[in-house]
Amino acid sequence: xxxxxxxxxxxxxxxxxxxxxxxxxxxxxxxxxxxxxxxxxxxxxxxxxxxxxxxxxxxxxxxxxxxxxxxxxxxxxxxxxxxxxxxxxxxxxxxxxxxxxxxxxxxxxxxxxxxxxxxxxxxxxxxxxxxxxxxxxxxxxxxxxxxxxxxxxxxxxxxxxxxxxxxxxxx
Amino acid sequence: xxxxxxxxxxxxxxxxxxxxxxxxxxxxxxxxxxxxxxxxxxxxxxxxxxxxxxxxxxxxxxxxxxxxxxxxxxxxxxxxxxxxxxxxxxxxxxxxxxxxxxxxxxxxxxxxxxxxxxxxxxxxxxxxxxxxxxxxxxxxxxxxxxxxxxxxxxxxxxx
Numbered sequence: 001x002x003x004x005x006x007x008x009x010x011x012x013x014x015x016x017x018x019x020x021x022x023x024x025x026x027x028x029x030x031x032x033x034x035x036x037x038x039x040x041x042x043x044x045x046x047x048x049x050x051x052x053x054x055x056x057x058x059x060x061x062x063x064x065x066x067x068x069x070x071x072x073x074x075x076x077x078x079x080x081x082x083x084x085x086x087x088x089x090x091x092x093x094x095x096x097x098x099x100x101x102x103x104x105x106x107x108x109x110x111x112x113x114x115x116x117x118x119x120x121x122x123x124x125x126x127x128x129x130x131x132x133x134x135x136x137x138x139x140x141x142x143x144x145x146x147x148x149x150x151x152x153x154x155x156x157x158x159x160x161x162x163x164x165x166x167x168x169x170x171x
Numbered sequence: 172x173x174x175x176x177x178x179x180x181x182x183x184x185x186x187x188x189x190x191x192x193x194x195x196x197x198x199x200x201x202x203x204x205x206x207x208x209x210x211x212x213x214x215x216x217x218x219x220x221x222x223x224x225x226x227x228x229x230x231x232x233x234x235x236x237x238x239x240x241x242x243x244x245x246x247x248x249x250x251x252x253x254x255x256x257x258x259x260x261x262x263x264x265x266x267x268x269x270x271x272x273x274x275x276x277x278x279x280x281x282x283x284x285x286x287x288x289x290x291x292x293x294x295x296x297x298x299x300x301x302x303x304x305x306x307x308x309x310x311x312x313x314x315x316x317x318x319x320x321x322x323x324x325x326x327x328x329x330x
Contacts, residue, residue: 004213011217015224025227033223036266040215042175044208046182047262052204053189056196089260091295098302110303111311119261119289127262130174131269132281139326140282147318155310162306 043130047123051087054123058085060096067113068103075109076152080145083116084125093117107159108152115148211260218263222270235275242280250280251320254287255312258294261285279327286319 019026063082070078083093097110120141128137189197225234238246259267268281291312292299299308 004210008213008216008220011220015220018224018228022228029223029227032226032270033219036219036222036270039175040219040266043178044211044215044262045204046179048204048208048211049182049186049201051207052200052202053185053197055203056200057189057193090289090292091298094295094299094302101303101307107307111307114311115290115315119286121261124261124265124289126174126178127265128285130178131265132272135330136278136282136326139330140285140322143322143325144286147322151311151314151318155307155314158310159306 039130043127047127050123050126054085054087064096064099064103067100067109068105070109071106075106076112076149079109079112079152080116080120080148083113083118084120084122087121087123090114090118107156111152111155112148115144115151120144211262214260214263218259218267222267226270226274229274231275234271235277238271238276238280240277242277246277247280247283247320247323250276250284251287251316251323254284254319255291255316256293257288258292259288261289264288277327278330279323281323282326283319283323286322287316290315290319 015029019029063085067075067079067082093114097114100110100113101107125137125141128140186197186201189200236242238250242249264285268285271284272278272281293312296308296312299312302308303311
């Protein structure tokens, strides 16, 4: 808690010093910060509530169970779908991905899941919509899904290929 | 109707629906929400002050020189690396991206920045290697870097 206050405190002090040296910039800086603050504070509680609801109603075990037995190209899309539902930073998803690996889930599915978790989560997309507009958000969403599918399949092939080469060498 | 209103109505609707379905779980969800709100608040404040200083002090011509249209591929590469190394919550990357876009950054660099920031974590790479193995972790981060740049370039062309 203490550490949480130090860095914002330092940032604030730097800002105050800068603004007292350059008083002509005060208005621009304060207006900009204030506008962004208002925009943020109007959506943040809603985003947090959605994230809280997802985390309680869609437990991790359920996600792992569903993805563990998915197969084929359907697994990749299911991975993207499941990845976009829950929430939290990406490193929370690594243990889940590890559990999926042990369960024998498809690598393409795990990659799709991790990538969707990283950059197209639903609450996150809403913040993107708010700040960058519908065209930007929609274009990035569609492109990301396309490339994540390609990446998932590519990594799966690469890992299978290198595993095969290793077993051949051992023979 | 604007995005803020839609988002708030949607969240409120979900909350009511959840409350009808399961009261205890909904209360639990609200506790999680409150905790994460206060957890993210300091970072939000830092980024907001940073955005104010950035737009107030750095002239637009300078921003667009580094990450704008004329910066070319070198600019895109710089943003991509910056996104890969920085470790800030993805939610907060959007106001930052919006402020850069407003002050002369190109659509390509902003899209690349968001994508590498969210998909690639140099800071969390050791953890990822531990959980998923070297091969998979390095392939995922490496290929994500390439597709981030491709996504950015395509977005620059279509938007």
